Amino acid sequence: EEGAAPYLPSRGGLPTLRRAAADCRGCPLYKDATQTVFGSGTRSARLMLIGEQPGDQEDVRGLPFVGPAGKLLRKALGEAGISEKDAYLTNAVKHFKFERQGSGRRRIHKTPDLHELKACRPWLAAELKAVEPELVVALGATAGKALLGSSFRVGEQRGLLLPAPDWDDLGHAAATSGAAPGHGLVCTVHPSAVLRADDRESAYEGLLSDLGVAAEALA
Ligand code: URA
Ligand code: SF4
Numbered sequence: 168e169e170g171a172a173p174y175l176p177s178r179g180g181l182p183t184l185r186r187a188a189a190d191c192r193g194c195p196l197y198k199d200a201t202q203t204v205f206g207s208g209t210r211s212a213r214l215m216l217i218g219e220q221p222g223d224q225e226d227v228r229g230l231p232f233v234g235p236a237g238k239l240l241r242k243a244l245g246e247a248g249i250s251e252k253d254a255y256l257t258n259a260v261k262h263f264k265f266e267r268q269g270s271g272r273r274r275i276h277k278t279p280d281l282h283e284l285k286a287c288r289p290w291l292a293a294e295l296k297a298v299e300p301e302l303v304v305a306l307g308a309t310a311g312k313a314l315l316g317s318s319f320r321v322g323e324q325r326g327l328l329l330p331a332p333d334w335d336d337l338g339h340a341a342a343t344s345g346a347a348p349g350h351g352l353v354c355t356v357h358p359s360a361v362l363r364a365d366d367r368e369s370a371y372e373g374l375l376s377d378l379g380v381a382a383e384a385l386a
Contacts, residue, residue, distance in 0.1 A: 170194065170286040181210055181297050184290070188261055194286035196262035196279070201226045206257025206294050213385060214254045215300035216240070217291070219309035219357060223274050226263035231256045236358040240306070243358070243371070247378035249385065255298050259313035260287045276359075284313050288337055295334040301350060303331055304381050307357025314352065315340050324354045326377040328384050353381045 171193035176183050185205040191197060204221035207230055216232075224234035232240055237256075244251055260283055265274040279287075291313060295303070305311045311319035316338045331350035332339060355377035356370065364370035 171289040175289050175293060181206075181294070184293050184297065188290055191261070191290070193289075194262075194283050196260065196264050196283060196287075199265070200262040202229050203261045204229055204231055204258065204263070205261060205290070206255055207231055208255030208257075208298070210255075210298050212253055212255035212298055213301045214249065214304065214381070215295065215298055215302075216254050216256050216304045216306060217310040217313070218256075218258045218306045219359075220258050220260035220276075220279055221263045222276060222359075223263065223265070226265075226274075231258055235362060239358040239361060239371075243374050243378055247375055247382045249378060249382050253385075255294070255300060257291065257294055259284060259291060259310045261290055262287075279309060281312070281317055284309065285338070288313055292334055292337050295337075299350075302381055302384050303350070303352045304378070305352065305354040307355075307360060309357075311354045313337065315354075319354075321354060321356055325373075326353070326355065326380050328353055328380055351384050353377060353384065 171191050174187055174191045174193055176187045188203045188205045191203060204225050221231060222234045225231055241251060260279040264277045264279050266277050268275050305314055308321050311321060314332050314337055329352045331352045356374055361367060361370040361374055
């Protein structure tokens with residue numbers, strides 16, 4: 168497998184991309200997962216929210232953010248005053264990576280590695296180019312790394328309105344010259360990290376505060 172690039176259609180919009188992504192074998196993750204989980208939303212969305220990868224429920228249903236993390240995300244978006252209708256939801260990696268616990272049926276999420284992130288990135292770049300969102304919100308370190316490269320650290324970049332990276336050349340911090348003009352990026356924690364946090368309440372407040380920066384940028 169050499170990444171998703173050979174599977175990308177040379178033309179067409181989101182529906183064409185979604186159909187093509189269903190057959191992607193650009194990295195080994197397609198083998199154990201149920202299906203490709205492509206982004207959801209319209210090409211007129213002003214905001215693109217990027218998570219890590221589909222979770223267990225997303226893998227089964229074929230839609231991003233339909234499980235517990237999605238529920239928390241929706242609540243936070245509502246409280247931050249961001250309409251979900253305006254948002255395109257997707258993930259940095261389109262197949263669920265997991266490991267089975269013992270002989271049981273429980274599937275435990277595994278963080279995608281940099282090789283998988285890079286392999287899947289052409290889909291994300293194609294979504295960005297099709298939607299051209301005014302604002303991108305990266306949820307967690309994986310999304311941040313997909314966009315800005317492997318040196319990305321959530322703690323250093325969260326809650327800042329940054330220039331969006333060049334959509335044709337993801338994986339580098341936004342060069343002032345290459346950045347798409349008028350396009351912004353806000354990074355924050357992943358909603359799953361909020362669910363796992365010892366102090367859930369303050370983690371949630373942090374997410375809300377970062378989403379507030381996004382809401383303001385969209386206002
Ligand atoms: N976590 C993600 O990053 N994406 C989803 O779609 C669900 C959970
Ligand atoms: Fe293709 Fe991405 Fe799935 Fe890998 S994770 S097979 S690159 S869609």
